[in-house]
Amino acid sequence: xxxxxxxxxxxxxxxxxxxxxxxxxxxxxxxxxxxxxxxxxxxxxxxxxxxxxxxxxxxxxxxxxxxxxxxxxxxxxxxxxxxxxxxxxxxxxxxxxxxxxxxxxxxxxxxxxxxxxxxxxxxxxxxxxxxxxxxxxxxxxxxxxxxxxxxxxxxxxxxxxxxxxxxxxxxxxxxxxxxxxxxxxxxxxxxxxxxxxxxxxxxxxxxxxxxxxxxxxxxxxxxxxxxxxxxxxxxxxxxxxxxxxxxxxxxxxxxxxxxxxxxxxxxxxxxxxxxxxxxxxxxxxxxxxxxxxxxxxxxxxxxxxxxxxxxxxxxxxxxxxxx
Amino acid sequence: xxxxxxxxxxxxxxxxxxxxxxxxxxxxxxxxxxxxxxxxxxxxxxxxxxxxxxxxxxxxxxxxxxxxxxxxxxxxxxxxxxxxxxxxxxxxxxxxxxxxxxxxxxxxxxxxxxxxxxxxxxxxxxxxxxxxxxxxxxxxxxxxxxxxxxxxxxxxxxxxxxxxxxxxxxxxxxxxxxxxxxxxxxxxxxxxxxxxxxxxxxxxxxxxxxxxxxxxxxxxxxxxxxxxxxxxxxxxxxxxxxxxxxxxxxxxxxxxxxxxxxxxxxxxxxxxxxxxxxxxxxxxxxxxxxxxxxx
Amino acid sequence: xxxxxxxxxxxxxxxxxxxxxxxxxxxxxxxxxxxxxxxxxxxxxxxxxxxxxxxxxxxxxxxxxxxxxxxxxxxxxxxxxxxxxxxxxxxxxxxxxxxxxxxxxxxxxxxxxxxxxxxxxxxxxxxxxxxxxxxxxxxxxxxxxxxxxxxxxxxxxxxxxxxxxxxxxxxxxxxxxxxxxxxxxxxxxxxxxxxxxxxxxxxxxxxxxxxxxxxxxxxxxxxxxxxxxxxxxxxxxxxxxxxxxxxxxxxxxxxxxxxxxxxxxxxxxxxxxxxxxxxxxxxxxxxxxxxxxxxxxxxxxxxxxxxxxxxxxxxxxxxxxxxxxxxxxxxxxxxxxxxxxx
Numbered sequence: 028x029x030x031x032x033x034x035x036x037x038x039x040x041x042x043x044x045x046x047x048x049x050x051x052x053x054x055x056x057x058x059x060x061x062x063x064x065x066x067x068x069x070x071x072x073x074x075x076x077x078x079x080x081x082x083x084x085x086x087x088x089x090x091x092x093x094x095x096x097x098x099x100x101x102x103x104x105x106x107x108x109x110x111x112x113x114x115x116x117x118x119x120x121x122x123x124x125x126x127x128x129x130x131x132x133x134x135x136x137x138x139x140x141x142x143x144x145x146x147x148x149x150x151x152x153x154x155x156x157x158x159x160x161x162x163x164x165x166x167x168x169x170x171x172x173x174x175x176x177x178x179x180x181x182x183x184x185x186x187x188x189x190x191x192x193x194x195x196x197x198x199x200x201x202x203x204x205x206x207x208x209x210x211x212x213x214x215x216x217x218x219x220x221x222x223x224x225x226x227x228x229x230x231x232x233x234x235x236x237x238x239x240x241x242x243x244x245x246x247x248x249x250x251x252x253x254x255x256x257x258x259x260x261x262x263x264x265x266x267x268x269x270x271x272x273x274x275x276x277x278x279x280x281x282x283x284x285x286x287x288x289x290x291x292x293x294x295x296x297x298x299x300x301x302x303x304x305x306x307x308x309x310x311x312x313x314x315x316x317x318x319x320x321x322x323x324x325x326x327x328x329x330x331x332x333x334x335x336x337x338x339x340x341x342x343x344x345x346x347x348x349x350x
Numbered sequence: 351x352x353x354x355x356x357x358x359x360x361x362x363x364x365x366x367x368x369x370x371x372x373x374x375x376x377x378x379x380x381x382x383x384x385x386x387x388x389x390x391x392x393x394x395x396x397x398x399x400x401x402x403x404x405x406x407x408x409x410x411x412x413x414x415x416x417x418x419x420x421x422x423x424x425x426x427x428x429x430x431x432x433x434x435x436x437x438x439x440x441x442x443x444x445x446x447x448x449x450x451x452x453x454x455x456x457x458x459x460x461x462x463x464x465x466x467x468x469x470x471x472x473x474x475x476x477x478x479x480x481x482x483x484x485x486x487x488x489x490x491x492x493x494x495x496x497x498x499x500x501x502x503x504x505x506x507x508x509x510x511x512x513x514x515x516x517x518x519x520x521x522x523x524x525x526x527x528x529x530x531x532x533x534x535x536x537x538x539x540x541x542x543x544x545x546x547x548x549x550x551x552x553x554x555x556x557x558x559x560x561x562x563x564x565x566x567x568x569x570x571x572x573x574x575x576x577x578x579x580x581x582x583x584x585x586x587x588x589x590x591x592x593x594x595x596x597x598x599x600x601x602x603x604x605x606x607x608x609x610x611x612x613x614x615x616x617x618x619x620x621x622x623x624x625x626x627x628x629x630x631x632x633x634x635x636x637x638x639x640x641x642x643x644x645x
Numbered sequence: 646x647x648x649x650x651x652x653x654x655x656x657x658x659x660x661x662x663x664x665x666x667x668x669x670x671x672x673x674x675x676x677x678x679x680x681x682x683x684x685x686x687x688x689x690x691x692x693x694x695x696x697x698x699x700x701x702x703x704x705x706x707x708x709x710x711x712x713x714x715x716x717x718x719x720x721x722x723x724x725x726x727x728x729x730x731x732x733x734x735x736x737x738x739x740x741x742x743x744x745x746x747x748x749x750x751x752x753x754x755x756x757x758x759x760x761x762x763x764x765x766x767x768x769x770x771x772x773x774x775x776x777x778x779x780x781x782x783x784x785x786x787x788x789x790x791x792x793x794x795x796x797x798x799x800x801x802x803x804x805x806x807x808x809x810x811x812x813x814x815x816x817x818x819x820x821x822x823x824x825x826x827x828x829x830x831x832x833x834x835x836x837x838x839x840x841x842x843x844x845x846x847x848x849x850x851x852x853x854x855x856x857x858x859x860x861x862x863x864x865x866x867x868x869x870x871x872x873x874x875x876x877x878x879x880x881x882x883x884x885x886x887x888x889x890x891x892x893x894x895x896x897x898x899x900x901x902x903x904x905x906x907x908x909x910x911x912x913x914x915x916x917x918x919x920x921x922x923x924x925x926x927x928x929x930x931x932x933x934x935x936x937x938x939x940x941x942x943x944x945x946x947x948x949x950x951x952x953x954x955x956x957x958x959x960x961x962x963x964x965x966x967x968x969x970x971x972x973x974x975x976x977x978x979x980x981x982x983x984x985x986x987x
Contacts, residue, residue: 049484163630169596172599175599175602242708245745248708249745252706253738254737254738254769256734263756283491286488286491286492286495290580308495308498308499343755
């Protein structure tokens with residue numbers, strides 16, 4: 028286990044280094060941010076001064092080494108726009124984004140697994156077929172449009188839920204969280220459901236197909252032959268087996284959902300990293316984009332390691348040391 | 351099985367496809383959507399982007415309202431007096447064009463890279479797969495977002511971003527299929543005849559990977575349309591001069607609080623119908639073409 | 646031979662059909678037999694003869710598209726058809742249990758052995774978890790698993806093939822059932838281990854007076870093990886009787902062929918007998934006697950359904966020409982080990 032973790036950390040650092048260069052080089056190509064920072068009336072001299080102050084006159088590799096050196100000290104540069112450390116800007120907003128992402132996944136799992144089971148156990152019935160075809164529909168729904176329609180229905184027409192912000196938050200371990208207050212939950216509900224629709228469809232289909240494939244297997248027959256109650260057969264024997272592919276896919280989906288949170292955050296004015304990154308792209312705020320990408324990569328890597336560990340817990344045939 | 355053996359594969363495909371009624375409905379819907387997108391712009395009551403044809407006098411009308419010259423705005427008008435039906439038809443064409451071009455291009459590029467990689471093997475294969483892994487490490491939405499940040503707005507740039515964000519998927523899938531195919535007997539036979547590599551790849555390997563590829567390509571068009579709409583909605587996709595459905599929805603977003611729901615509802619509905627019909631058709635094609643792929 | 650007076654299981658005219666797209670498959674078509682207390686019954690047949698489906702039907706394990714459509718299964722005097730699902734559940738794994746062919750796939754790969762054993766005890770007995778664990782460890786000891794109190798915490802894949810099959814035998818015995826159905830439990834194993842397991846299972850059942858139905862395609866397995874034997878062909882029992890009688894004096898041409906195809910000391914360097922043709926598809930069975938197309942004694946008569954000839958109290962055969970005698974076209978009887986019949 029320890030060996031596995033060490034090896035994975037080494038791999039992660041390599042990936043991070045490669046990514047940092049790709050990201051840096053990519054963002055370098057974005058164009059000169061100076062035009063959007065300096066007023067058009069500035070003199071040539073002021074312009075030069077600003078450029079050298081920001082280090083923009085150095086060649087690419089020099090800028091990258093400066094960048095690497097700063098990264099190792101935990102500095103990712105200062106936002107051109109906000110004039111604050113970029114990493115701080117991102118980290119301030121990371122918890123809100125993570126909360127939204129995790130809430131969306133939890134929603135998808137809590138709703139998706141029972142529905143998938145229902146569909147998988149009753150493939151012939153109307154319910155089962157209905158669940159499966161509506162999951163195709165969920166795949167096709169444009170997330171952002173559904174978000175708008177939810178606002179239209181639940182906020183404007185029914186007046187049940189607020190449209191913007193996180194609502195009241197509670198501080199735990201120095202991080203603000205919405206899900207612990209009623210007001211926060213009311214704010215969280217719509218964005219989380221909106222963001223969770225796609226993984227919901229995925230989990231329903233995975234669970235349903237997993238169920239269909241597992242039911243005719245011999246060990247399910249033995250479970251019945253042993254006189255176990257149906258509840259135990261389904262929730263222990265069946266579910267523990269189909270959880271293995273589901274966990275894998277959820278792990279892969281985490282990064283997809285984290286990325287798509289950008290859209291949901293824009294619609295519901297959720298104060299996460301999403302809105303910030305869109306603004307930064309439009310204003311070419313290079314350090315913030317880089318910080319966002321690197322933080323995201325770190326989150327991906329952590330999630331991947333967690334998934335591997337969870338996988339080995341769920342499937343005893345997998346041994347982490349051998350990987 | 352009662353299926354007569356004289357049927358051609360294509361006829362057999364059709365006869366199995368039509369067994370599912372929803373799939374037939376989806377196919378007819380898709381034909382309708384495509385006809386609307388490509389012929390519609392010649393039939394609408396106005397060109398919504400010709401300023402001479404619209405008037406501010408007719409702005410913000412509700413669905414069903416009558417225009418000054420006696421026509422009906424079936425889905426209402428926007429704040430500049432544009433007929434929403436016309437705007438949707440024009441937007442649909444842009445969305446579908448971008449979707450088809452980038453969706454198909456990504457599959458073609460990915461497929462070529464995957465097949466070549468599998469067939470050449472060795473160090474080049476290794477290198478290509480490293481690059482593929484790098485791309486796959488990120489969600490396609492994020493890659494597209496970053497590409498557009500680098501490239502700026504524009505239809506061509508959106509297509510490029512969509513292709514860059516998705517090609518790696520297909521390279522990986524196709525390489526897997528191709529490696530499996532490479533081991534099969536007919537490939538040995540082709541090699542035994544000392545056919546040139548390119549001929550082996552394009553005349554022998556590719557046709558055998560074709561059926562699953564058509565399905566993924568179809569699904570990818572749907573995915574590309576959604577992706578483009580999301581990016582345009584965020585304001586990083588197409589420019590305002592080329593308003594796709596995503597931009598129409600974004601414009602309508604501002605009016606949702608003032609009760610003009612139709613401005614974002616109907617463009618979104620059109621988007622949903624388009625994407626859902628493509629997905630349903632692809633889903634059925636997959637079931638018919640390859641029962642083993644049924645997940 | 647012991648006389649088994651108390652009947653544990655009585656199967657009467659059992660019909661289990663599979664409703665497929667291509668048609669109805671009569672996997673079990675009118676099977677009847679009786680198992681006494683402590684008796685061991687062998688069911689022999691090729692794959693597809695319906696022998697496993699018979700076992701599954703008794704256990705209530707036939708899944709869609711299959712269905713028990715007719716007949717009676719009386720267990721300890723009660724007709725299973727009139728029991729509620731809950732009553733059946735309380736029988737399964739408790740009063741009757743099953744050992745599957747391949748423990749590699751019949752044990753749940755992601756659950757530890759203790760979980761899979763303890764749940765079996767707890768499903769039927771009102772005991773504490775600790776008590777259930779003790780019972781389980783005892784069960785493992787009985788089937789010869791070394792260091793059972795440690796090994797019980799392992800996963801199935803951590804055992805060898807033979808050990809895994811012992812695990813499933815231990816599981817079947819856990820609640821001391823009245824009847825065990827063993828569905829070819831040794832075919833997936835090495836020959837040496839086969840013999841061990843065969844012997845031990847028989848001993849465990851004899852010691853406890855547990856009735857056993859041993860399903861197999863291998864006549865040699867049956868010989869030393871069972872009291873009664875039923876030979877199945879295409880969903881029907883074609884011959885039944887005490888094992889020695891059936892082996893020494895087979896009546897049905899199919900049984901004769903089966904016995905003739907067993908290699909033995911007498912058949913060395915001789916060509917073994919082979920039943921001509923292949924097992925017919927259950928979708929398109931010949932009318933009348935289902936074996937007639939492979940039978941050398943078959944005549945026009947065989948196109949009608951053959952009678953069940955009762956030879957003695959527990960001995961019966963379903964054939965127009967038992968032992969090939971009185972066959973119109975072919976009067977020559979064939980002995981099991983005759984050289985190259987073809």
